[in-house]
Amino acid sequence: MDSKNVLEKLNSLNKNTLMETLSINYIEVGEDYLVATMPVDKKVHQPMGILHGGASVALAESVGSAASLHFIDHSLGEVRGIEISANHVRSIREGMVKATARMVHRGRTTLLWEIRIEDEKDRLISLCKLTCIILERK
Structure with a gap:
């Protein structure tokens, strides 16, 4: 499947989910990475008017889980973040953040991702680590 179709498929899974609520959009996929964006506005602010850490974590888990979903053999099972x-x-008040999930480790049953969340000037906002497990289909 070419990258355009992969991105269309991943973005179509966002309907009626937290990803849709946060306006997360998958924009780029490569051999071992996936990139998503999220606007920083009032709906993702904490009371001090800056990006809420929980929204950053939701973005990180979303892009890492979507990357896992894309990169595993679906006959093996389903993916869950564990x-x-x-x-x-760094804090940010407005604009767009970009999260890049890169695979650090691919085991038989686990995947480890490093997710860098950066602002529009490529400054690091958050650095995240996500471990996913592949569960057998029942």
Whole structure:
């Protein structure tokens, strides 16, 4: 499947989900990575008017899980996130953030992703790590 079709398929899965609520959009896919964007506006702010860390984590888990979904052999099973951590290093009040999930490890049953969330000037906002597990289909 070419990258345009992959992105269309992943974005179509966002309907009626948290990803749609947060306006997360998958924009680029490569050999071992997936990129998504999310606008920073009032709906993702915390009370001080900056990007909420939970919204950043939701973006990170969304792009890492979607990448896992894309990169596994679906005959093996289904993907679930089992652990996520985040370091928030810079705040942002408005604009767009971009999350790039890159595969760090691909095991038989687990996938490890590093997700860098950056602003429009490529400054690091958050650095996240996501572990996903492949569950057997029942």
